[in-house]
Amino acid sequence: MWTRAPSCDDLCEPRNKDGALVTGLSFEPLTPTSFLERAAAVFARRVAVVDGELTLTYTELWDRVRLLAGGLSGAGVRPGDRVGLLAANGHLLLESTFGVPAAGAVMVPMNIRLSPGELAYIIDHAEVSVLLHDDEHAELAAAACAGSRARPRRVSGGEYEQLLAGAEPLLVRVDDELSPLSINYTSGTTGRPKGVVYHHRGAYLQALAMALHTRLDAAGGYLWTLPMFHCHGWCFPWAVTLAGARHVCLPKVDPPLAWRLIRTHRVTHLCGAPTVLTSLLAHPDAPTGPLEPRLLACVGGAPPSPALIARALRAGIDVIHLYGLTETYGPAVICQPQPEWSDLDAGELAAVTARQGVGNVIAQRIRVVDEQGGDVPADAATIGEIAVRGNDVMVGYHRDPGATEKAAPDGWFRTGDLAVLHPDGYVQLVDRAKDVIISGGENIASIEVENALVSHPAVEEAAVVARPDAHWGEVPVAYVSLAAGASATEGELIQHVRDRLAHFKAPKAIVFGDLPKTSTGKIQKNVLRERAATGRPAPEI
Template identity: 80%
Template sequence: MSGLSYEPLTPTSFLERSAAVFGPRVAVVDGDLTLTYADLWERVRRLAGALAEQGVRPGDKVALLAANGHLLLEATFGVPAAGAVMVPMNVRLSAAELAYILGHAEASVLLHDDEFAGLARAAAADSGRKVRLIAAAEYETLVAAADPQLVPVADELAPLSINYTSGTTGRPKGVVYHHRGAYLQAMAMALHTRLDVTSGYLWTLPMFHCHGWCFPWAVTLAGARHVCLPKVDPGESWRLIREHRVTHLCGAPTVLTSLLAHADAPAAALSPRLLACVGGAPPSPALLGRAMRAGIDVLHLYGLTETYGPAVVNQPQPGWSGLGVEELAALAARQGVGNVVAQRVRVVGEDGRDVPADAATVGEIALRGNDVMLGYHRDPEATALAAPDGWFRTGDLGVLHPDGYVQLVDRAKDVIISGGENIASVEVENVLVGHPAVREAAVVARPDAHWGEVPVAYVALAGAADVTESELIAYVRDRLAHFKAPKAVIFGELPKTSTGKVQKNVLRGRAGR
């Protein structure tokens, strides 16, 4: 496509515009560092030039391992500005897990914070690739010395990034985003959350997770202020919220739970009012009610890595404003409807047809639209399986209400969502059975007041072997990210069907007691 009426969409263009329109305004607050929009755009262009000088060519993969700060924010714009493909990585993963991602993504460069230098070296050494490591100190030197460059985007459907998620299998899958999807999803987030030039956004959500639900670009397109927070700390969060007049934040329900439980939580609405966007796991009506009583507005969002984050939004209706807290919280706990760039959310039966909108018939939630991935990197079979008829199957079960709002009633059985992080049970099981004392293992979710869910392991020992609960937990923590390790281990024979399949539904029932 060409002509005067067409320009390829890319989220990097939001920063270029904001630098021109809001140049002197503060764009980033990161500890003692403050950057204006003009500063941010200059640094991003220099980063693009620095990457080119390091041999990065259009289409090359650049991995990122950093906490929420100016380095990761700049790279979110600077890597695509160089024509390269971003590979953001979860800083909580083990070196072995990161090594797999570096190898599978075919990364050639890894930008990282200094605090993750050891982890980065170990991951790169075990990746099977030659990876150029650039720590924060060298990053600053390279950016300062480089000439500004910008590689124009020719194809808006070209890969922008590869985001890895464990999904429902032990091996992480690389979810490929395109420029068009990120551009449109950012606009949707800005519209639904009413971001504008007076807004302040606190980074309680990791930027490495679905690119922070596309809020790096959404905040920037609005000309709002990024307030960086490397690690969620409730006391520090409330200090920054008050000092910088923060109006928006995002996170899993556990983030909101921690904020509300802190001594510095407000007893009444702050000025300006705070909007908490909650997703990653279904928030309970009780949590939503507590937030409302504290004067915090809550917007419930739903999505997956495969959908650029929130593809579904609990769109408030005008008639809801007069409802009581309990009734409003019950409505807000539903996942909602497709956002403004998504298609209608469907709930389908096993035959692929829509289930009745009766709030009772259960089916699988299916999504489609500009904010659905291109596919899984180097995995055409998994891509075809995920969207057998052009509609992405989320693996989550839900019902459709008569008003068109979808509500989750269960999720893919073997995925545990703890604090907004996906844990593939089979991955943990595979580690457990690697212990010489373990014959069989099954991992399921147990409800948790703080994390929403935590993993619990049921283990059958091999013969007369002997091992303690604490030894097995430590064994897993040595091999996987710590949050994936079971919080409890129960020893005994595993319940099975007549065909020898472990009855995880029985174990989930036991864990929920």
């Protein structure tokens, strides 16, 4: 039977002369901006940012962040106002991730691959008053603002520097750690994007979790292969900063440049979707043995295949598998390595590492639930939906209480991902609910078929979707990109799958070519489903 834990009132009752409870000795509102304030004191002269020819120490970064806060205040931004961010990975976006909350404002990071109309919707829905953007995306920013009702003030790269030059340093202290820090918009592949509200406490704790699980420290270097605008780069802007490590900026995934930066700046960490790691490993500059220092790749956004993990291990790259959503500040689940895994051979290690895992250090227990909300047995076979709650789950959807209630009908957020629970407590994705293919009454998990395809040595990437079929209802169709210099026929790959899975799970057709992807490197299955349904080429990405 549960009983109430004793409160501070019960034990010590620290009160002032007026009888009010004193909490100042034991409580300070949590905010990720405080990580940079500390880093500027502890790691003052260490390199904080490398962005092309620009290098900033932690003292210089902290100074620029406070000047940005002062400049925004001088431009009329008040605490609680929304400030949009539209930029590629670089010092402007990194500084804004600290500088906007330092002004007391709420960040609205935006995907640089969205159309002007989509960005205009976000600007209006979030009520953005100022839009910070780099020069590269000036035309896109102008078109988005012109199409919006809000018509926010635009501050470009050059104007951004003028804003800082004419400002007085400012730091607005956070009084309420549960107040909004940012509004992050979902991809909107099934309708209008939803605004996911983060609070200061969640971002602070998630950053701590990422730093701990990935073993970041002051000697490390982090390469920005993951867009900072995506879930605030899984909270790594703050995680890297709290550790005093180096931010090495990369505006877009460019394998030869990435390997050059990794070796030049002694990069120890990077993050991205499986396709990012695939593209890096496929390049001739990829290592054939461990780098010095050793490189850790944090992979999420889609389940990495055991074949990809095995390929990374052969190249001397450690892999940590992470799972999460925009609604969970990025990775809420980590495939926590166990000491005894070191005794496994490469194939066995790749198989256990491909699972999604357990809740990260600040998360509650990750559940797999049935349609009634009950827990499924931990038998690695019974399929249910992943449900999460805790400090690393969103406050809710901005201006959409109906969607918030629907997503968490019983106080547990439903992710939309189907999974099984292993006896050791690790969850493993079976598929997205919308990606399960039902053919002749049989369920086919697209992930299972994709893993079978990429185990063929000629296959670099694969995505499997449903195609309508008059007889079976729908059948699996595979879209495949081959490794450089490799060849394979449709019949050869279909037989390869049939040799490993039940025949009804094998693709009925295979289409060869490049796969459409989001800005974060995730394969756009919604585009492929449209292509399979209509038989027409997909829209240009």
